[in-house]
Amino acid sequence: MKKNTIGVIVGAVAIVAAGVWFVNRGGDAAPGGKGGPGGGRGGGGPTVVNVVKPVREDVPVVQQSNGTVTPVSTVDLRPQTTSTIRTVHIKEGQFVKKGQLMFSLDDRADRASVQRAEAQIARDRASLADLERQYKRSQELAAQNYISQSQVDTLRSQVEAARALVGAANAEAQASRVAASYTAIHAPMSGRVGAITVYPGSLVQPTVSLTTITQLDPIHVAFTLPESVLSELLAAQRSGAVEVEATPEGGKPATGRLSFVDNTVDPVAGTIKVKGEFANPGAQLWPGQFVRTRVTIRMLKDALVIPQTAIINSVNGTFVYVVDKDMTAREVKIQRLYAFGNNAAVTGLAGTEQVITEGKQNLRAGGKVMLPGQGGGEGRGKGARGAKGAPA
Secondary structure: OHHHHHHHHHHHHHHHHHHHHHHHHHHHHOOOOOOOOOOOOOOOOOEEOEEEOOEEEEEEEEEEEEEEEEEOOEEEEOOOOOEEEEEEOOOOOOEEOOOOEEEEEOOHHHHHHHHHHHHHHHHHHHHHHHHHHHHHHHHHHHHOOOOOHHHHHHHHHHHHHHHHHHHHHHHHHHHHHHHHHOOEEEOOOOEEEOOOOOOOOOEEOOOOOOEEEEOOOOEEEEEEEEHHHHHHHHHHHHHOOOEEEEEEOOOOOEEEEEEEEEEEEEOOOOEEEEEEEEOOOOOOOOOOOEEEEEEEEEEEEEEEEEEHHHOEEEOOEEEEEEEOOOOEEEEEEOEEEEEEOOEEEEEOOOOOOOEEEEOHHHOOOOOEEEOOOHHHHHHHHHHHHHHHHOOO
Protein backbone atom coordinates (compact mmCIF):
# COMPACT_ATOMS: atom_id res chain seq x y z
CA MET A 1 0.00 0.00 0.00
CA LYS A 2 2.84 2.40 0.93
CA LYS A 3 4.80 1.45 -2.22
CA ASN A 4 1.82 2.36 -4.42
CA THR A 5 1.45 5.73 -2.68
CA ILE A 6 5.13 6.53 -3.11
CA GLY A 7 4.87 5.57 -6.79
CA VAL A 8 1.96 7.94 -7.31
CA ILE A 9 3.82 10.82 -5.61
CA VAL A 10 6.96 10.25 -7.71
CA GLY A 11 4.90 10.19 -10.89
CA ALA A 12 3.18 13.48 -10.01
CA VAL A 13 6.51 15.18 -9.29
CA ALA A 14 7.83 13.99 -12.67
CA ILE A 15 4.80 15.41 -14.53
CA VAL A 16 5.14 18.82 -12.78
CA ALA A 17 8.85 18.97 -13.61
CA ALA A 18 8.16 18.16 -17.25
CA GLY A 19 5.53 20.93 -17.41
CA VAL A 20 7.92 23.48 -15.93
CA TRP A 21 10.62 22.49 -18.46
CA PHE A 22 8.16 22.80 -21.35
CA VAL A 23 6.93 26.26 -20.24
CA ASN A 24 10.48 27.54 -19.90
CA ARG A 25 11.42 26.23 -23.32
CA GLY A 26 8.34 27.81 -24.88
CA GLY A 27 9.08 31.21 -23.28
CA ASP A 28 12.66 31.16 -24.57
CA ALA A 29 11.58 30.30 -28.09
CA ALA A 30 8.88 32.96 -28.48
CA PRO A 31 10.07 36.12 -30.33
CA GLY A 32 9.73 39.22 -28.21
CA GLY A 33 8.92 37.10 -25.12
CA LYS A 34 9.90 37.79 -21.56
CA GLY A 35 12.08 34.77 -20.94
CA GLY A 36 15.42 35.49 -22.58
CA PRO A 37 17.74 38.27 -23.72
CA GLY A 38 17.49 40.21 -26.98
CA GLY A 39 13.72 40.97 -27.24
CA GLY A 40 11.84 44.20 -26.75
CA ARG A 41 11.24 43.28 -23.12
CA GLY A 42 14.28 41.06 -22.78
CA GLY A 43 12.71 38.24 -24.86
CA GLY A 44 14.42 35.63 -26.96
CA GLY A 45 14.10 37.40 -30.37
CA PRO A 46 13.69 40.82 -32.01
CA THR A 47 10.28 42.50 -32.12
CA VAL A 48 8.62 42.88 -35.51
CA VAL A 49 7.74 46.55 -36.10
CA ASN A 50 6.37 48.74 -38.88
CA VAL A 51 8.13 52.03 -39.62
CA VAL A 52 7.55 55.23 -41.58
CA LYS A 53 9.79 58.09 -42.59
CA PRO A 54 8.73 61.62 -41.54
CA VAL A 55 7.38 63.77 -44.35
CA ARG A 56 8.10 67.48 -44.78
CA GLU A 57 5.16 69.60 -45.89
CA ASP A 58 3.38 72.89 -45.26
CA VAL A 59 0.71 72.30 -42.65
CA PRO A 60 -2.17 74.79 -42.21
CA VAL A 61 -3.22 75.28 -38.59
CA VAL A 62 -7.02 75.12 -38.73
CA GLN A 63 -9.70 75.90 -36.15
CA GLN A 64 -13.14 74.35 -36.71
CA SER A 65 -16.45 75.55 -35.31
CA ASN A 66 -20.19 75.57 -35.95
CA GLY A 67 -21.64 78.78 -37.33
CA THR A 68 -24.82 80.46 -38.53
CA VAL A 69 -25.36 82.40 -41.73
CA THR A 70 -26.40 86.00 -41.04
CA PRO A 71 -27.22 88.73 -43.60
CA VAL A 72 -24.97 91.76 -43.84
CA SER A 73 -28.09 93.96 -43.60
CA THR A 74 -31.87 93.60 -43.46
CA VAL A 75 -34.18 96.59 -44.03
CA ASP A 76 -37.79 96.87 -42.85
CA LEU A 77 -39.55 99.14 -45.39
CA ARG A 78 -42.07 101.59 -43.91
CA PRO A 79 -43.78 104.64 -45.48
CA GLN A 80 -42.76 108.10 -44.29
CA THR A 81 -46.21 109.56 -44.76
CA THR A 82 -49.83 108.56 -44.32
CA SER A 83 -51.40 107.64 -47.65
CA THR A 84 -52.93 104.80 -49.64
CA ILE A 85 -51.11 102.24 -51.79
CA ARG A 86 -51.61 102.97 -55.47
CA THR A 87 -49.37 100.29 -57.07
CA VAL A 88 -47.25 97.38 -55.83
CA HIS A 89 -44.43 96.93 -58.35
CA ILE A 90 -42.74 93.83 -56.87
CA LYS A 91 -43.62 90.27 -55.85
CA GLU A 92 -42.83 88.29 -52.73
CA GLY A 93 -39.46 86.53 -52.88
CA GLN A 94 -38.28 88.65 -55.79
CA PHE A 95 -34.68 89.82 -56.08
CA VAL A 96 -34.50 93.60 -56.49
CA LYS A 97 -31.67 95.98 -57.34
CA LYS A 98 -30.77 99.12 -55.46
CA GLY A 99 -33.00 102.02 -56.54
CA GLN A 100 -35.71 99.82 -58.08
CA LEU A 101 -39.28 101.16 -57.64
CA MET A 102 -41.24 98.96 -55.23
CA PHE A 103 -44.38 100.84 -54.09
CA SER A 104 -46.27 103.89 -55.37
CA LEU A 105 -48.54 105.84 -52.98
CA ASP A 106 -51.33 108.30 -53.78
CA ASP A 107 -49.42 111.51 -54.58
CA ARG A 108 -52.15 113.91 -55.79
CA ALA A 109 -52.03 116.18 -52.73
CA ASP A 110 -48.23 116.24 -52.76
CA ARG A 111 -48.06 117.14 -56.43
CA ALA A 112 -50.53 120.02 -55.80
CA SER A 113 -48.29 121.28 -52.96
CA VAL A 114 -45.30 121.28 -55.28
CA GLN A 115 -47.19 123.26 -57.93
CA ARG A 116 -48.33 125.80 -55.33
CA ALA A 117 -44.78 126.26 -54.10
CA GLU A 118 -43.46 126.71 -57.63
CA ALA A 119 -46.16 129.33 -58.32
CA GLN A 120 -45.11 131.21 -55.19
CA ILE A 121 -41.54 131.21 -56.46
CA ALA A 122 -42.67 132.70 -59.79
CA ARG A 123 -44.64 135.45 -58.04
CA ASP A 124 -41.77 136.37 -55.71
CA ARG A 125 -39.30 136.45 -58.60
CA ALA A 126 -41.58 138.85 -60.51
CA SER A 127 -41.79 141.15 -57.49
CA LEU A 128 -38.02 141.03 -57.12
CA ALA A 129 -37.50 141.91 -60.78
CA ASP A 130 -39.81 144.96 -60.47
CA LEU A 131 -38.04 146.21 -57.35
CA GLU A 132 -34.63 145.76 -58.99
CA ARG A 133 -35.76 147.92 -61.94
CA GLN A 134 -37.04 150.62 -59.55
CA TYR A 135 -33.79 150.52 -57.58
CA LYS A 136 -31.71 150.91 -60.72
CA ARG A 137 -33.86 153.86 -61.88
CA SER A 138 -33.60 155.48 -58.45
CA GLN A 139 -29.84 155.38 -58.65
CA GLU A 140 -29.95 157.27 -61.95
CA LEU A 141 -32.37 159.88 -60.53
CA ALA A 142 -30.30 160.30 -57.39
CA ALA A 143 -27.26 160.96 -59.54
CA GLN A 144 -29.20 163.83 -61.19
CA ASN A 145 -30.44 165.06 -57.76
CA TYR A 146 -34.08 164.37 -58.59
CA ILE A 147 -34.59 162.17 -55.48
CA SER A 148 -32.89 161.90 -52.13
CA GLN A 149 -30.42 159.21 -51.12
CA SER A 150 -32.83 157.94 -48.44
CA GLN A 151 -35.30 156.94 -51.15
CA VAL A 152 -32.58 154.96 -52.88
CA ASP A 153 -31.71 153.22 -49.64
CA THR A 154 -35.35 152.31 -49.06
CA LEU A 155 -35.61 150.71 -52.49
CA ARG A 156 -32.39 148.79 -51.89
CA SER A 157 -33.84 147.34 -48.68
CA GLN A 158 -36.98 146.32 -50.52
CA VAL A 159 -34.87 144.51 -53.15
CA GLU A 160 -33.00 142.59 -50.46
CA ALA A 161 -36.27 141.60 -48.77
CA ALA A 162 -37.67 140.40 -52.09
CA ARG A 163 -34.56 138.27 -52.67
CA ALA A 164 -35.05 136.69 -49.24
CA LEU A 165 -38.66 135.90 -50.12
CA VAL A 166 -37.52 134.17 -53.30
CA GLY A 167 -35.07 132.08 -51.27
CA ALA A 168 -37.79 131.11 -48.80
CA ALA A 169 -40.10 130.17 -51.65
CA ASN A 170 -37.37 127.99 -53.15
CA ALA A 171 -36.88 126.23 -49.81
CA GLU A 172 -40.63 125.69 -49.49
CA ALA A 173 -40.75 124.21 -52.97
CA GLN A 174 -37.83 121.91 -52.17
CA ALA A 175 -39.62 120.69 -49.02
CA SER A 176 -42.73 120.00 -51.09
CA ARG A 177 -40.68 117.98 -53.58
CA VAL A 178 -39.15 115.93 -50.76
CA ALA A 179 -42.58 115.21 -49.32
CA ALA A 180 -43.78 114.21 -52.77
CA SER A 181 -40.83 111.83 -53.16
CA TYR A 182 -42.08 109.82 -50.16
CA THR A 183 -44.93 108.58 -52.34
CA ALA A 184 -42.48 106.52 -54.45
CA ILE A 185 -40.67 103.87 -52.36
CA HIS A 186 -37.46 102.52 -53.92
CA ALA A 187 -35.19 99.66 -52.85
CA PRO A 188 -32.44 101.04 -50.57
CA MET A 189 -30.14 98.12 -51.50
CA SER A 190 -30.00 95.00 -53.62
CA GLY A 191 -31.51 91.90 -52.03
CA ARG A 192 -34.42 89.53 -51.73
CA VAL A 193 -37.93 90.73 -50.91
CA GLY A 194 -39.77 89.11 -48.01
CA ALA A 195 -43.50 88.81 -47.43
CA ILE A 196 -45.62 91.75 -48.67
CA THR A 197 -48.25 92.82 -46.15
CA VAL A 198 -50.11 95.52 -48.16
CA TYR A 199 -52.05 95.69 -51.41
CA PRO A 200 -53.28 98.46 -53.75
CA GLY A 201 -55.83 100.56 -51.82
CA SER A 202 -54.40 99.75 -48.38
CA LEU A 203 -54.13 102.72 -46.04
CA VAL A 204 -50.58 102.93 -44.70
CA GLN A 205 -48.76 105.10 -42.19
CA PRO A 206 -45.24 105.19 -40.75
CA THR A 207 -46.03 102.43 -38.22
CA VAL A 208 -46.99 99.93 -40.97
CA SER A 209 -44.33 97.55 -42.37
CA LEU A 210 -44.66 97.10 -46.12
CA THR A 211 -42.03 94.36 -46.58
CA THR A 212 -38.39 93.55 -45.83
CA ILE A 213 -35.28 93.35 -48.01
CA THR A 214 -32.44 91.03 -47.03
CA GLN A 215 -29.01 91.38 -48.61
CA LEU A 216 -27.71 87.96 -49.71
CA ASP A 217 -24.53 88.91 -51.60
CA PRO A 218 -22.19 89.33 -49.84
CA ILE A 219 -23.29 87.49 -46.71
CA HIS A 220 -21.84 86.84 -43.26
CA VAL A 221 -21.24 83.66 -41.25
CA ALA A 222 -21.08 84.17 -37.46
CA PHE A 223 -19.32 81.66 -35.19
CA THR A 224 -17.13 81.48 -32.08
CA LEU A 225 -13.51 80.45 -31.49
CA PRO A 226 -11.71 79.60 -28.23
CA GLU A 227 -9.93 82.53 -26.63
CA SER A 228 -6.68 80.54 -26.68
CA VAL A 229 -6.29 81.28 -30.42
CA LEU A 230 -7.10 85.00 -30.12
CA SER A 231 -3.51 86.25 -30.29
CA GLU A 232 -2.70 84.07 -33.31
CA LEU A 233 -5.96 85.12 -34.99
CA LEU A 234 -5.24 88.83 -34.55
CA ALA A 235 -1.67 88.36 -35.76
CA ALA A 236 -2.93 86.58 -38.87
CA GLN A 237 -5.47 89.33 -39.51
CA ARG A 238 -2.78 92.01 -39.24
CA SER A 239 -0.56 90.20 -41.73
CA GLY A 240 -3.27 89.83 -44.39
CA ALA A 241 -6.60 88.26 -45.28
CA VAL A 242 -7.53 85.26 -43.12
CA GLU A 243 -9.29 82.52 -45.08
CA VAL A 244 -12.58 81.14 -43.76
CA GLU A 245 -14.35 78.09 -45.18
CA ALA A 246 -18.06 77.43 -44.57
CA THR A 247 -19.81 74.17 -45.50
CA PRO A 248 -23.62 73.93 -45.24
CA GLU A 249 -25.27 70.62 -44.48
CA GLY A 250 -25.22 68.58 -47.68
CA GLY A 251 -23.67 71.44 -49.67
CA LYS A 252 -20.32 72.42 -51.10
CA PRO A 253 -17.80 74.46 -49.11
CA ALA A 254 -17.66 78.21 -49.74
CA THR A 255 -14.52 80.27 -49.21
CA GLY A 256 -14.50 83.76 -47.72
CA ARG A 257 -12.37 85.96 -45.49
CA LEU A 258 -12.44 86.93 -41.83
CA SER A 259 -14.23 90.28 -41.56
CA PHE A 260 -14.87 90.81 -37.83
CA VAL A 261 -13.35 89.91 -34.46
CA ASP A 262 -15.36 91.00 -31.42
CA ASN A 263 -13.79 93.44 -28.97
CA THR A 264 -14.51 91.31 -25.88
CA VAL A 265 -14.14 87.67 -24.84
CA ASP A 266 -17.10 85.87 -23.30
CA PRO A 267 -15.81 85.24 -19.75
CA VAL A 268 -18.31 82.44 -19.13
CA ALA A 269 -17.76 80.36 -22.26
CA GLY A 270 -14.15 81.43 -22.87
CA THR A 271 -14.87 82.16 -26.53
CA ILE A 272 -14.77 85.13 -28.86
CA LYS A 273 -17.30 85.99 -31.57
CA VAL A 274 -16.03 86.32 -35.14
CA LYS A 275 -17.58 86.69 -38.59
CA GLY A 276 -16.55 85.75 -42.08
CA GLU A 277 -17.71 87.51 -45.24
CA PHE A 278 -18.55 85.41 -48.32
CA ALA A 279 -19.40 86.24 -51.90
CA ASN A 280 -22.79 84.61 -52.46
CA PRO A 281 -23.91 85.22 -56.05
CA GLY A 282 -25.82 81.94 -56.31
CA ALA A 283 -27.38 82.24 -52.83
CA GLN A 284 -25.69 79.03 -51.71
CA LEU A 285 -25.63 80.38 -48.16
CA TRP A 286 -29.02 81.34 -46.72
CA PRO A 287 -29.74 83.49 -43.64
CA GLY A 288 -30.24 81.36 -40.52
CA GLN A 289 -28.58 78.31 -42.10
CA PHE A 290 -26.29 76.08 -39.99
CA VAL A 291 -22.75 75.64 -41.39
CA ARG A 292 -19.45 74.10 -40.35
CA THR A 293 -16.57 76.57 -40.46
CA ARG A 294 -12.79 76.20 -40.81
CA VAL A 295 -10.38 79.08 -40.18
CA THR A 296 -6.74 78.88 -41.20
CA ILE A 297 -4.93 80.58 -38.32
CA ARG A 298 -1.37 80.17 -39.62
CA MET A 299 0.83 77.97 -41.80
CA LEU A 300 3.59 75.70 -40.46
CA LYS A 301 6.17 75.91 -43.23
CA ASP A 302 8.20 72.77 -44.05
CA ALA A 303 6.97 70.91 -40.95
CA LEU A 304 7.82 67.30 -40.12
CA VAL A 305 4.68 65.15 -40.22
CA ILE A 306 4.32 61.66 -38.71
CA PRO A 307 1.32 59.42 -37.93
CA GLN A 308 -0.22 60.02 -34.53
CA THR A 309 -0.07 56.27 -33.87
CA ALA A 310 3.72 56.60 -33.55
CA ILE A 311 3.52 59.10 -30.68
CA ILE A 312 3.76 57.84 -27.11
CA ASN A 313 2.67 59.94 -24.12
CA SER A 314 4.19 59.10 -20.75
CA VAL A 315 4.88 60.74 -17.40
CA ASN A 316 8.35 61.60 -18.72
CA GLY A 317 7.03 63.42 -21.77
CA THR A 318 6.14 62.76 -25.37
CA PHE A 319 8.42 60.60 -27.51
CA VAL A 320 8.66 58.14 -30.41
CA TYR A 321 10.75 55.08 -31.05
CA VAL A 322 13.11 55.10 -34.04
CA VAL A 323 15.17 52.27 -35.52
CA ASP A 324 18.94 52.68 -35.20
CA LYS A 325 21.51 51.26 -37.63
CA ASP A 326 22.12 48.27 -35.36
CA MET A 327 18.37 47.44 -35.55
CA THR A 328 17.64 48.54 -31.98
CA ALA A 329 14.89 50.84 -30.77
CA ARG A 330 15.91 54.32 -29.65
CA GLU A 331 13.70 56.75 -27.77
CA VAL A 332 13.50 60.29 -29.22
CA LYS A 333 11.65 63.04 -27.39
CA ILE A 334 9.41 65.20 -29.58
CA GLN A 335 6.95 68.06 -29.28
CA ARG A 336 3.56 67.89 -30.96
CA LEU A 337 2.96 71.22 -32.71
CA TYR A 338 -0.40 70.50 -34.33
CA ALA A 339 -2.54 67.40 -34.82
CA PHE A 340 -4.77 67.00 -37.89
CA GLY A 341 -6.62 63.84 -38.86
CA ASN A 342 -4.38 60.78 -38.39
CA ASN A 343 -1.16 62.82 -38.57
CA ALA A 344 0.68 65.39 -36.47
CA ALA A 345 3.33 68.03 -37.09
CA VAL A 346 6.19 67.59 -34.61
CA THR A 347 9.64 68.88 -33.70
CA GLY A 348 12.61 66.92 -32.33
CA LEU A 349 13.27 64.74 -35.39
CA ALA A 350 15.84 65.26 -38.13
CA GLY A 351 13.54 63.86 -40.81
CA THR A 352 15.72 60.92 -41.85
CA GLU A 353 14.71 58.53 -39.07
CA GLN A 354 12.63 55.37 -39.36
CA VAL A 355 9.82 56.01 -36.90
CA ILE A 356 8.13 52.96 -35.42
CA THR A 357 4.33 53.02 -35.76
CA GLU A 358 3.31 49.43 -34.92
CA GLY A 359 4.83 47.00 -32.44
CA LYS A 360 6.00 49.72 -30.06
CA GLN A 361 3.89 48.33 -27.22
CA ASN A 362 6.41 45.47 -26.89
CA LEU A 363 9.49 47.72 -26.97
CA ARG A 364 11.93 49.24 -24.55
CA ALA A 365 14.84 51.52 -25.46
CA GLY A 366 17.70 49.38 -26.76
CA GLY A 367 15.50 46.41 -27.64
CA LYS A 368 16.16 44.51 -30.86
CA VAL A 369 13.71 45.04 -33.71
CA MET A 370 13.19 43.74 -37.22
CA LEU A 371 11.02 44.83 -40.12
CA PRO A 372 8.26 42.66 -41.60
CA GLY A 373 9.75 40.12 -44.00
CA GLN A 374 13.23 40.28 -42.52
CA GLY A 375 12.52 38.00 -39.58
CA GLY A 376 10.30 35.61 -41.55
CA GLY A 377 12.78 35.09 -44.39
CA GLU A 378 15.71 34.77 -42.04
CA GLY A 379 13.88 32.25 -39.88
CA ARG A 380 12.91 30.15 -42.89
CA GLY A 381 16.51 30.08 -44.11
CA LYS A 382 17.90 28.96 -40.78
CA GLY A 383 15.23 26.33 -40.47
CA ALA A 384 16.06 24.91 -43.88
CA ARG A 385 19.81 24.76 -43.17
CA GLY A 386 19.18 23.15 -39.79
CA ALA A 387 17.00 20.48 -41.37
CA LYS A 388 19.66 19.73 -44.01
CA GLY A 389 22.50 19.40 -41.53
CA ALA A 390 20.68 17.30 -38.95
CA PRO A 391 21.67 13.64 -38.62
CA ALA A 392 19.30 11.09 -39.96
